[in-house]
Amino acid sequence: MAAASRAIAERIPLVDFILEVRDARIPLSSECQLLTNHLPCSRRIIVMNKMDLANRSHLKDWIKYFEQRNCISYVINSHNKENVKKFLNFLQAQIKGLKNIDHSCSTLTMMMVGIPNVGKSALANSLHQVGRISAAEKGKLKHAKVSPHPGETKDISSLKIGSHPNIYVLDTPSILPPQILDAEVCSRLALTGAISDSLIGEKELAQYFLAILNLSDEYKKWAKLSALENERSFIDHKEECSSGRQPCMKGERQHFTDHTQDFIVHNVRRKLFETISCFNGDMQNEVDLEKLIELQFTTLTEAFHLPIELGDNARSKVATKLLNLYRIGRLGHYTLDPLAF
Numbered sequence: 001m002a003a004a005s006r007a008i009a010e011r012i013p014l015v016d017f018i019l020e021v022r023d024a025r026i027p028l029s030s031e032c033q034l035l036t037n038h039l040p041c042s043r044r045i046i047v048m049n050k051m052d053l054a055n056r057s058h059l060k061d062w063i064k065y066f067e068q069r070n071c072i073s074y075v076i077n078s079h080n081k082e083n084v085k086k087f088l089n090f091l092q093a094q095i096k097g098l099k100n101i102d103h104s105c106s107t108l109t110m111m112m113v114g115i116p117n118v119g120k121s122a123l124a125n126s127l128h129q130v131g132r133i134s135a136a137e138k139g140k141l142k143h144a145k146v147s148p149h150p151g152e153t154k155d156i157s158s159l160k161i162g163s164h165p166n167i168y169v170l171d172t173p174s175i176l177p178p179q180i181l182d183a184e185v186c187s188r189l190a191l192t193g194a195i196s197d198s199l200i201g202e203k204e205l206a207q208y209f210l211a212i213l214n215l216s217d218e219y220k221k222w223a224k225l226s227a228l229e230n231e232r233s234f235i236d237h238k239e240e241c242s243s244g245r246q247p248c249m250k251g252e253r254q255h256f257t258d259h260t261q262d263f264i265v266h267n268v269r270r271k272l273f274e275t276i277s278c279f280n281g282d283m284q285n286e287v288d289l290e291k292l293i294e295l296q297f298t299t300l301t302e303a304f305h306l307p308i309e310l311g312d313n314a315r316s317k318v319a320t321k322l323l324n325l326y327r328i329g330r331l332g333h334y335t336l337d338p339l340a341f
């Protein structure tokens with residue numbers, strides 16, 4: 001990372017814009033510290049990526065937050081083509097605003113910079129795909145490597161994203177400071193996938209996520225799952241009594257090992273809703289909150305259909321599956337950094 005930081009720092013004066021890619025769930029914790037002291041805000045655009053995973057009602061407030069600090073910012077989902085097209089138009093408007101440029105024959109470069117796993121390569125690829133470049137150039141489409149694991153981009157690569165003027169985007173390897181002293185920031189970075197889970201521990205990370213979920217309002221959206229389930233059990237019971245057949249397990253023909261299947265996700269959401277709404281303790285009290293999380297681990301073992309024989313290993317499995325569901329956006333949308341104007 002030290003070599004990457006040097007290579008990026010050397011290029012900063014040579015490029016027209018820096019696209020500092022951050023994670024929309026942690027707009028502050030995912031700040032790239034290398035840029036903080038190096039760059040005037042007018043040449044930096046803060047791109048809050050993965051907006052589809054963040055709390056939507058907070059996004060406008062974050063744009064306002066950066067505006068107040070004279071920084072240009074933009075929120076985006078790199079997997080959404082329409083979003084990426086609008087972003088490209090926005091970038092072209094920024095370029096038009098640059099003075100002393102012959103817009104018909106110039107070549108402009110933008111460098112993507114950011115901490116691991118924020119989606120720099122995914123965004124570079126998407127811009128390249130929607131960019132107005134010739135069919136011949138598209139035929140040779142290069143791709144930056146996209147991966148769910150942090151630190152996969154090893155070299156600086158260049159992708160063309162526009163013509164007249166020619167615009168190139170440089171995808172760069174991730175950079176992180178050598179030490180992160182704030183434990184809360186570390187947990188947020190691990191939960192969003194910027195650093196490895198092993199630095200915190202999977203179980204601890206899942207407990208951290210459950211604390212966030214329990215203290216948010218996201219679970220309230222799952223109230224109807226619980227009501228629906230009660231209604232369904234009542235109907236099933238009536239049908240079984242009248243037909244004399246044996247009760248059958250829900251989702252019997254489905255695959256219990258794939259925790260991303262709808263029937264398992266619904267079960268998980270329902271169990272989380274029920275444990276939180278039946279909880280009598282004080283959520284603001286750390287000891288009470290820990291008790292609730294303990295109970296949720298036990299309840300989720302059943303919701304994920306984990307065999308009882310797994311014993312203590314069941315808790316690790318619950319943690320892995322729970323973190324995965326959170327990361328693919330199936331357990332609600334959270335912005336983990338608090339907004340402080």
Ligand SMILES: Nc1nc2c(ncn2[C@@H]2O[C@H](COP(=O)(O)OP(=O)(O)OP(=O)(O)O)[C@@H](O)[C@H]2O)c(=O)[nH]1
Pocket residue numbers: 049050051052053076077078079114115116117118119120121122123145146147148149150151152153172173174
């Ligand atoms: N949900 C969601 N996932 C995204 C988005 N952008 C990227 N991802 C996913 O995030 C993961 C990381 O994306 P990359 O493009 O490899 O991230 P990077 O910043 O280049 O990662 P490094 O290799 O550490 O430099 C991949 O699994 C992507 O599919 C987005 O807008 N929304």
